[in-house]
Amino acid sequence: MNFELSDEQRMLQDTLRRMLDDSGDSAWSQLAEQGIFAALFSEDNGGLGGSGFDLSIVFEELGRAGTTDPIIESVLVCGRLIASLAADSHSELLGRIVAGDVQLAFAHSETTSRYELNRVETHADHHCLNGVKSVVVNANAAHLFLVSARIAGDVADSSGIALYLVPVNTPGITVVNYELTGGGQAADITFDNVQLTQNDCLSTDALIAIDSATAAAIVALCAQTLGAMETTVSMTCEYMRTRQQFGRPLATFQALAHRLADMLIEVEQARSAVILAAGHLDADAHSRDLHASAAKNLLGRIGKLIAEESIQMHGGIGMTDEYRLGHFAKRIIMADHRYGDVDFHLERFIALSKT
Amino acid sequence: MELNYSAEDIEFRDEVRAFLAESLQSSLADKVALGLSLSKTEYEDWHARLQARGWLAPNWPKQFGGGEWEAVKRHIFDEECALANAPRIVPFGLAMLGPVLHKFGSTAQQNYWLPRILNGDDWWCQGYSEPGAGSDLVALNTKAVRDADHYIVNGQKTWTTLGQHANMIFCLVRTDSEAKAQEGISFLLIDMNTPGVEVRPIVLIDGSVEVNEIWFSDVRVPIENLVGEENKGWTYAKYLLTHERTNIAGVGFARAGLAAVKRFASKEYSGGKPLIENPLFAARLAEIEIDLMAMATTNLRILSNASGTQAPSVESSMLKVKGTIIRQAINDLMRRAAGPNAVPFASEELEHSQLQVGPIRAGRVSMQYFNNRKLSIYGGSNEIQRQIIAKDALGGGR
Missing domain, CATH: 2.40.110.10 (Butyryl-CoA Dehydrogenase, subunit A, domain 2)
Structure with a gap:
């Protein structure tokens, strides 16, 4: 047993923490310049790492700093999909993703798909694409959309989901952008007789790759949420030490101090869940998904506690747009609405535990 | 024990329902249901409609133009208004300052300020x-x-x-x-x-x-x-605070919120079935409903015993804590029900633009969740209320 980071991992963590200290909401260009995205990919795919722990280190720091860049969606998920489905034919594109020179958006989820990765109504007949994708993160900045479309089977079948790489200015595409709660942007994208070619098709059966990329996204999002919770809890500690009511600091009120203690305990629980999920990211799919679901369920529950209690301890100031805390709270809560929520992963954990 | 409203209560409830059906525009009710900000004029118009019906100041003494309603009658009115998504009565003049002036204001102050509150002049x-x-x-x-x-x-x-x-x-x-x-x-x-x-x-x-x-x-x-x-202002302030808490349980708001969750979850699908049939979701919904049924009865028990319009302190503290926990749980369930569609930031501008994509599907459920974190902070935080409750039972200091 050894829970220590390697020297290289510690260096990565230190570099990131220093870099992000004064980066504000967006760190994309700095991260790209410093070659940080390489940590998210294996050497085979032009990276320098790519393990679950590499991911958790990077995204925990991004979460701590409050970065809102769509790195999970654009770099990690799209990069991994291309790496696993078309590394040879698209090695140049992959290199540009790792270098941070190109932005992508994964157009997969639909209005009615909720958290089910297999539910795809958008369809492609003879490479002609029709359908609507919803809440596509980073669509506004993307140069390329990675679009899933059904080419065979019923709406919820596991097989028959193809993946297309589509330039955003292809005729027949309509994009409606909007802001996301907690930062960033997404869009609804309509594909109306968008004519593509065989060359645009990365895979005719992509669900296994989508599952795998989503597992990586879950590790990353959980780590990012852990980082956000660390900042939130440390802001709450600081506030309780300094805020005076009834002639003494809030910290001296036992009823509040004990609740803070529970928050600290739960953050350590969250950290362990992230470590478990990260450590199983490259295991077999069953073990990988079991641990990813455990982490996502637990982080959803703990996130709610941390976000709500931090606001409550702060009082009104915690609800203002001007103060950083509320923005962290929003990101923590909204993480529960991405890649499956508490209930979705509880059900999946139960199902996976039976087999 | 008689667990049902009297015939008189039911008659009054039907009267309120008929009034709301006639006087409350559906476009205004929709805005309230979505948690959108109302304009000053929209509030003032609603006040004027209530005043024309003689229902703007139900708690005020008759000598000042009020209705001197009993607590249960007031509760019926509040609940029906909330269920119909009527704008809330802006409380500052009517529910807060009014009672202070009735009790502590000079005759000159009463004669000048009270009619202006009813008329919507201030x-x-x-x-x-x-x-x-x-x-x-x-x-x-x-x-x-x-x-x-x-x-x-x-x-x-x-x-x-x-x-x-x-x-x-x-x-x-x-x-x-x-x-x-x-x-x-x-x-x-x-x-x-x-x-x-x-x-x-x-x-x-x-x-x-x-x-x-x-x-x-x-x-x-x-x-x-x-x-x-x-x-001597602290005396008046404390008097006012007990009035701020008369509708503190928010039973009507909770019922309206729960009904909205049920409507939404019947239309939202999860795994090919309506979300409301998902056992986990159904269990969460049922637990909140059970909590609310009991809390509504606690509220009525306390109201039946209340003399006049002033809520007793410890009981109103209990209602504030439990009422806000339940309402926040309903907001939490609603945001979960919306799934990934809860993430778009549904700004008021977007909502008004009638955009038929993205955010409009889930409306402002996340915004309402975050906004209603205020419920456990304002009007005396829930920590302060718990202190009042514990002190009453245990006596002495903290």
């Missing part, structure tokens, strides 16, 4: 909290210094709800810095158009602007705007 706001005086309200520091026939007011109030619409503010100010904390406070009525008053909006995390900072620099207030005696 929009009042509440100047209580300060940056350094939140839960510890008595630490307030805004000063009023006597200068001949005026007070000169300096200081800052905060969390002033809908202060941006107000032309009048009732304030707790310190008139004696030497006295013990509670004893040097006075209750002043201040015209917001006086030179030196500045309103600064506070944007909340849901993007709404409903609270404000109010700054006072050398604001001259005529001494006839002092309510009651100088340095």
Whole structure:
């Protein structure tokens, strides 16, 4: 047993923490310049790492700093999909993703798909694409959309989901952008007789790759949420030490101090869940998904506690747009609405535990 | 024991329902249901409709134009209005200042200010909290210094709800810095158009602007705007706080919220079936419904025993804690029900644009979730309420 980071991992963590200290909401260009995205990919795919722990280190720091860049969606998920489905034919594109020179958006989820990765109504007949994708993160900045479309089977079948790489200015595409709660942007994208070619098709059966990329996204999002919770809890500690009511600091009120203690305990629980999920990211799919679901369920529950209690301890100031805390709270809560929520992963954990 | 409303109660409830069906525009109810901000005019128009029906000031004594309703009747009215998504009655003049003036105001103040409240001539706001005086309200520091026939007011109030619409503010100010904390406070009525008053909006995390900072620099207030005696303001403030809590359980809001969750979850699909049939979701929904059924009865038990319009302190503290926990749980369930569609930031502009994509599907459920975190903070935080409850049972200090 050894829970220590390697020297290289510690260096990565230190570099990131220093870099992000004064980066504000967006760190994309700095991260790209410093070659940080390489940590998210294996050497085979032009990276320098790519393990679950590499991911958790990077995204925990991004979460701590409050970065809102769509790195999970654009770099990690799209990069991994291309790496696993078309590394040879698209090695140049992959290199540009790792270098941070190109932005992508994964157009997969639909209005009615909720958290089910297999539910795809958008369809492609003879490479002609029709359908609507919803809440596509980073669509506004993307140069390329990675679009899933059904080419065979019923709406919820596991097989028959193809993946297309589509330039955003292809005729027949309509994009409606909007802001996301907690930062960033997404869009609804309509594909109306968008004519593509065989060359645009990365895979005719992509669900296994989508599952795998989503597992990586879950590790990353959980780590990012852990980082956000660390900042939130440390802001709450600081506030309780300094805020005076009834002639003494809030910290001296036992009823509040004990609740803070529970928050600290739960953050350590969250950290362990992230470590478990990260450590199983490259295991077999069953073990990988079991641990990813455990982490996502637990982080959803703990996130709610941390976000709500931090606001409550702060009082009104915690609800203002001007103060950083509320923005962290929003990101923590909204993480529960991405890649499956508490209930979705509880059900999946139960199902996976039976087999 | 009789668990049902009397025939008279039911008759009144039907009367309220008929009134709401006739007088409440569906477009306005939709805005309320979505949690959108209402304009000043929309509030004023609704007040005027209620006033025309004689229902604007149900708690006020008849001599001042009120209805002197019993607590249960008031509860029926509040609940029906909430279920119909009627705008709330803006409480500052009607539910807060009104009762203070009835009891402690001079005849001149009563004759001048009370009819203006009923007519909607003034929009009042509440100047209580300060940056350094939140839960510890008595630490307030805004000063009023006597200068001949005026007070000169300096200081800052905060969390002033809908202060941006107000032309009048009732304030707790310190008139004696030497006295013990509670004893040097006075209750002043201040015209917001006086030179030196500045309103600064506070944007909340849901993007709404409903609270404000109010700054006072050398604001001259005529001494006839002092309510009651100088340095006795804390007594009036405490009296007012018990009135602030009469509808604190928010049963109607909770019922309306729960009905909205059920409607939404019947239309939203998960795994090919309506979400409401998902066992995990159904269990969460049922638990909240069970909590609410019991809380509604606790509320009625307490109301039946209440004399007049003043809610008893410990019981109203219990209702505040339980009522806000339930309402926040409903907001939490609603955001979960919306799934990935809860993430788009449904700004008010977007909502008004009638955009038929993205955010409109889930509406403002996340915004309402975040906005209603305020329920356990304002009106005496839930921690303060728990302290009141425990102190009553255990006696003595904290």
